Amino acid sequence: MTSPSAAGPAAATRSDAARNRGRLLDAAAGLIAERGSDVDVREIARRAEVGMGTLYRHFPTKEALLDAALEHVFTSWADAASAALTGRPWSDLGGFLGDALRRQTASPGLLDAYCQALPGQAGSTARQYCRQQVGPLIAELVRAAHESGELRPDITAEDVSLLLVALGRIAPVVPEPAWRRILHVSLDGLRSSAATPMPAPARPPGDA
Numbered sequence: 001m002t003s004p005s006a007a008g009p010a011a012a013t014r015s016d017a018a019r020n021r022g023r024l025l026d027a028a029a030g031l032i033a034e035r036g037s038d039v040d041v042r043e044i045a046r047r048a049e050v051g052m053g054t055l056y057r058h059f060p061t062k063e064a065l066l067d068a069a070l071e072h073v074f075t076s077w078a079d080a081a082s083a084a085l086t087g088r089p090w091s092d093l094g095g096f097l098g099d100a101l102r103r104q105t106a107s108p109g110l111l112d113a114y115c116q117a118l119p120g121q122a123g124s125t126a127r128q129y130c131r132q133q134v135g136p137l138i139a140e141l142v143r144a145a146h147e148s149g150e151l152r153p154d155i156t157a158e159d160v161s162l163l164l165v166a167l168g169r170i171a172p173v174v175p176e177p178a179w180r181r182i183l184h185v186s187l188d189g190l191r192s193s194a195a196t197p198m199p200a201p202a203r204p205p206g207d208a
Contacts, residue, residue, distance in 0.1 A: 020050050028044045028048075028069035037109070070113055090151070111172075115165055135157070154198045163186060
């Protein structure tokens with residue numbers, strides 16, 4: 001049986017370790033959001049106010065730290081987006097896109113991380129996790145908007161993901177009223193009432 005005197009220091013050590021891990025994740029997530037994943041681990045340690053030894057005890061490689069930080073970012077994003085759903089499919093789709101663009105404007109590095117998580121991109125565990133968290137949410141938004149009859153039937157979840165990437169390139173370089181206008185125009189183009197025939201899908205390379 002562990003004595004109280006032994007349990008106290010052990011519990012304090014665990015608490016310190018958990019606090020340091022959280023500080024490292026917060027620091028890494030903040031720097032990724034600001035600059036993308038090409039960030040120096042020494043700067044992460046400085047922002048977290050821990051030593052490099054502490055960083056490497058928790059995360060033996062930079063990739064492991066960035067994976068954990070991106071997982072934290074995408075989980076928070078998916079949780080917040082899910083909590084904001086109202087049950088009104090068209091409003092929910094527009095609200096999700098608007099919220100995503102606000103996040104990308106405030107955190108430019110988020111878009112690069114999101115782009116790397118799109119289907120067809122080579123990815124790490126965190127990027128796969130992003131697809132698992134954000135991808136199903138977009139698919140559900142698209143499904144609900146299809147069922148309500150408001151979203152044109154030939155629009156896919158991948159179309160919406162790519163639209164988010166395209167708008168995300170615009171939003172950080174113009175004032176918010178400007179990108180909101182472009183978002184409004186884009187949403188009008190997704191409406192079933194505005195649908196015109198979609199161009200044929202591109203043929204795979206090498207097809208005759």
